[in-house]
Amino acid sequence: MKFLFAVLAALIVMTGCSAPKDDGQTLRVAATAIPHAEILKQAKSLLAKEGVDLQIKVFADYVQPNTQLVEKNIDLNYFQTKPYLDAFNRERGTHLTIITGVHIEPFGAYSHRYKNIDQLPDGARVTLPNDPSNYSRALLLLAKHGLITLKDPGNEMSTLKDITANPKHLKFQELEAAMLPRTLDEVDLALINTNYALAAGLNPTKDALLIESKDSPYVNYLVGRPDNQSDPRVQKLAKVLNSPEIKAFIKQKYRGAVLPAF
Structure with a gap:
């Protein structure tokens, strides 16, 4: 009898610790805190209207967001310019890919x-x-x-x-x-x-x-992988980040310190 209780207890613990199943509508995005995570937070409610639950993972460095993306612990990241991405791919032998440009931060x-x-x-x-x-x-x-x-x-x-x-x-x-x-x-x-x-x-x-001048070529991009760049959730986020609402937020919030890319 004791053995049966032990087995049942173990099953309960295992069930309680199991990760929730992905319902196909969650999108995990890594970002640095300012302005990237702030812009994503503004996009969250807009994306929810499209049926996508945006989860934002904030990182303090420039390496982990790419590493986590390569390892598929996240779906996308948003923090880097094309020269940085190109250098990362070249040095690590990875193939991370640009989804869309979002903003410019004059250096x-x-x-x-x-x-x-x-x-x-x-x-x-x-x-x-x-x-x-x-x-x-x-x-x-x-x-x-x-x-x-x-x-x-x-x-x-x-x-x-x-x-x-x-x-x-x-x-x-x-x-x-x-x-x-x-x-x-x-x-x-x-x-x-x-x-x-x-x-x-x-x-x-x-x-x-x-x-840098306002025509800086160093656009900050939403970045994904070849296997998920066409995912409908990814494309919905790309559309939201380029929407009039997000462009207006960037202009009002950052007063020229951050500019919409397009």
Whole structure:
């Protein structure tokens, strides 16, 4: 009798711990907190009207959202530009694919020590993102404003080796992108992705000493896999993220710090 009770108890525990079955209407999307998760939260109610339950998984870094997507722990992610995605696919041998462009975050250079870029001293310490695409993006911004000269100003994968002139003798340090706002009290200039700048309480349109123009080619994309890019749920989310309602939300919420892509 005791054995029978033990078996029944085990069955109850196993049933209680089993994962809920996917009803075919849930869509799991990884995103960084600002602005991506905020935009997805705005899209959630719109997508619910289409019969899709949007579940948002927030990550603090740029690696896990892609890794989790490859491993099929999530269905999509929303945080990256095409150069970053291309570099990830190339380095990892993966085949993640663009679903649709959503917004642009003009990339900026910030300082707690100086109010104007002309005040930047000789030998200034400058921190940059350490991932290949954003690292190059930072160098391109500095080159556009004459702080350095690059061998090919149009090369989206430029590195320090491509610097042909550095008149202010800037000293560069590469760090994980999420760490860059924390360096502002320790360095002269930090090149920071807008999502992390916003999370740190910075206003890109007011606080950035340098910032990309509104025609920046670095669109932030909704990204999936070849096996689910045509999934009706995925296409419904893509349509919602490009809707007039979401475009209006982006314009009103971020006041130029984040712009609709199209």
